Amino acid sequence: MKTFPTSAVWYFGILFISVSLITTESSEVQVVGPADRVVALAGDDIILPCSLKPNVSAENMTVQWTRLNLKGTEIPHLYRDNRDSYADQSTSYKRRTSMFHEELKNGNVSLMLKRVTLSDAGSYWCFIPTLMKETTVQLFVGAVSQPVISINGTKDWGVVLKCESGGWFPEPEMEWLDSSGTILPADGPLERHRDSEGRYTVRRHVTVVNTDTNRFTCRVHQTEINHLKETEIHVPDDVFPKLPYRWKVGLIAAAVVVLLAASILFFYSICVYMWRKHTEKEIRQQMEEQDHPDHPSLVQ
Numbered sequence: 001m002k003t004f005p006t007s008a009v010w011y012f013g014i015l016f017i018s019v020s021l022i023t024t025e026s027s028e029v030q031v032v033g034p035a036d037r038v039v040a041l042a043g044d045d046i047i048l049p050c051s052l053k054p055n056v057s058a059e060n061m062t063v064q065w066t067r068l069n070l071k072g073t074e075i076p077h078l079y080r081d082n083r084d085s086y087a088d089q090s091t092s093y094k095r096r097t098s099m100f101h102e103e104l105k106n107g108n109v110s111l112m113l114k115r116v117t118l119s120d121a122g123s124y125w126c127f128i129p130t131l132m133k134e135t136t137v138q139l140f141v142g143a144v145s146q147p148v149i150s151i152n153g154t155k156d157w158g159v160v161l162k163c164e165s166g167g168w169f170p171e172p173e174m175e176w177l178d179s180s181g182t183i184l185p186a187d188g189p190l191e192r193h194r195d196s197e198g199r200y201t202v203r204r205h206v207t208v209v210n211t212d213t214n215r216f217t218c219r220v221h222q223t224e225i226n227h228l229k230e231t232e233i234h235v236p237d238d239v240f241p242k243l244p245y246r247w248k249v250g251l252i253a254a255a256v257v258v259l260l261a262a263s264i265l266f267f268y269s270i271c272v273y274m275w276r277k278h279t280e281k282e283i284r285q286q287m288e289e290q291d292h293p294d295h296p297s298l299v300q
C-alpha cells in the first residue's frame, strides 16, 4: 500500500505550522483598556483608551466600539476596510466620534467622544473581530454648576441667605462658611430635588449675624467626580435688622428713669450725710459747753 503522498504531508505540515503561527500571534496580542474608569464632566471631549499590546498595527483590522445598555446594543463607532464606517452608527453618537488614524499603526485604537452627556455614561466595549479580542472601558459622567446666593429676608437680628445650585450629578454636598472658612450651622438639612434627566438641585438656608467682614461663602462639592464650586456674598451692613423705633424710645425712657432714680438716691444720701454731720457737731458743741461751766449761757 502506498502511504500518503509526500506533497500532501508537506501541505498539511505547512498548513499546521501556519495556523499555529497565526494563533500564537493573535493570542499574544492583547487588547488593553485603561486601569480605571474614565471620569468626565458633561460637555467635555474625552478619549476612551484602547490599544493593542504589543503594539502591532491595527490599520488593516476591524475595530468595533460597542455600548451595551438597557436599550440594547449601540454602536458608537466602527472602523472597517481601512476607514470609518458610519452606516451602522447609532444616531445618538452621530458626528461626535472619531479615531486617531495616524495612531492606528501603533496599535492605538482609542475613541474620541465629543460633548459627552450624562446618558453617555456606562460600559463601552472595544472589540477587534480580527483578533477575537476585546476589553471594556467604563465611562462615568458627572455634571456641575455654579451655586447662586440670594438674600431671603431677616430673622431676629440676622439675615437669611439662600444658596441654590442645579444640574449636579451625582448628588453633591452643600455647606455655608464664614470668611475664615468655618462651617456655619445651616437652617435645617439640605433640600434636594432630582429632575427627569437625573440631575440634582440642592438648596440650603443659613441665618447670619453681622460680622466684621460680612462675607459668606456657599460651597458645593462632589467627591466622586472631585469637583467643587463656590460663590461668595458680601451682605451690606444696612441689610441687618435695626432696633425698631418703639424699642428705641422705650430703651431711652428706661435709661432716663434709671438715671433720675440714681440721682435722687445720690442727693438723698448726701443730704442724710450732711444732716448727720451737722447734728453730730451740735451735740459735740453742747457736750463741750457742759464740761466748761464758765460759759455764762450754760450756768444753771
Ligand SMILES: *[C@@H]1O[C@H](CO)[C@@H](O)[C@H](O)[C@H]1NC(C)=O
Pocket: 055, 106, 108
Ligand atoms: C510602537 O512600537 C514602535 C516600534 O516598534 C515604536 O516606535 C512606537 O513608539 C510604539 N508606539 C506606541 C504607541 O507604543
Ligand SMILES: *[C@@H]1O[C@H](CO)[C@@H](O)[C@H](O)[C@H]1NC(C)=O
Pocket: 047, 049, 050, 051, 100, 103, 108, 110
Ligand atoms: C492614542 O492616541 C491619542 C491621540 O494622539 C493619545 O492621546 C493617547 O494617549 C494614545 N494612547 C496610547 C495608549 O498611546
